[in-house]
Amino acid sequence: GARFATARLDIDLPEGYPTTCGPLVKVTPGGLPEDAAAGAPSLEEVVESALRDAAGNEALFQLAEAVRTWLFDHGKLPEEPKAPTPEPPEEEGDDLDVDSEDLDEELIEALEDLLAGDAARRKELRRIRGLAPQSAEQKAALRRQLKMLSAEEREALVGSDSDSEPEPAKPRAPAVKLAPAQVECPKGHELTAFSARPPDYRKFDGDEYTCDLCGRDGEYRYGVYHCTKCFQQGGKQFDACPACGGGGGGGKPKGKKKR
Incomplete structure (x- = not known):
């Protein structure tokens, strides 16, 4: 006022x-x-x-x-200048965050190993394990256990977590490399080898095609022979599987649609 x-x-x-x-x-x-x-x-x-x-x-x-x-x-x-509102003190964060979706179970197991000789705290950890996973009650109980750790226990817990090695990334399968085509399309055009869906089909869905020579279905990732000239000259789709395009197959052209 x-x-x-x-x-x-x-x-x-x-x-x-x-x-x-x-x-x-x-x-x-x-x-x-x-x-x-x-x-x-x-x-x-x-x-x-x-x-x-x-x-x-x-x-x-x-x-x-x-x-x-x-x-x-x-x-x-005159009005007194308003005193700046003090910022709330930052909460001291735990070395381990129990807000992630899968850390609670891992943290309980790590604490059980760390506190193997403390029967009372291991009993409390068993109770925490029985709470609803990822619930506010379970997270609060885990935070209380973290705050009770001594400096040596906390260091040991963080060290055991950092020592765990990440899972190695799965190696990607190498792209198929086809030899030059040994056959031509019905119009005499040379076929081009691809190890994925041909760029002409970028608007199409799916990862499969039908061989226009033998009629079998194939997957682009295993390679395909495609006639780019036919597609450019009128949208004609002509493809051959690795067996037929490499000269090891044959058959009457069928010209099925891509899927």
């Missing part, structure tokens, strides 16, 4: 107040702005005026009200 200056009133009530004399008042402003009441009566003048108006009567209430009104009109203070 708004802030206002203050004023201290030191009042002495002489004998005969209020019938024959008024109170003796000393006013001491507190925190008034430098330009307060510019062009208006000062606070001291307001006090003197209130005492004159109340001559012969009880003047204290009227005096206090006059001072309060003057402070409200002329003693408003």
Whole structure:
């Protein structure tokens, strides 16, 4: 809310107040702005005026009200700058994160190995294992166990986790490399060897084709002979399997659609 200056009133009530004399008042402003009441009566003048108006009567209430009104009109203070909101302290993170989908079970097993000689904590780990997997209750219980570890136990736990070797990546099968085609399409075009779906078929789905010589289905990854000229000259699809295109097969062209 708004802030206002203050004023201290030191009042002495002489004998005969209020019938024959008024109170003796000393006013001491507190925190008034430098330009307060510019062009208006000062606070001291307001006090003197209130005492004159109340001559012969009880003047204290009227005096206090006059001072309060003057402070409200002329003693408003500028707003204090807001103190910056302190940032919450960062939580100390655990060396092991129990928020991943598969770490809880691994962490329980690692803790059981680490705490093999502590029957009480191993009993608690068995209880944690029985909680709903990945539940908030299980994660909270595991965090409590982590915080109970000594520095040596934590170091041993983190070390055992980092020592585990990642699974080696499975080697990719090498691409099939076909020999040059030994047959031609019915129009006499030379066939081109591919080890994947030919670029002409980039808009087609599927990884299989039908050999237009023997009629058998094949997979592009095992190689295919394709006539690029037929496709360019009218969208004709002509393909041959490795056996037929390499000269080891034969048969009447069938020209089936690709799948």
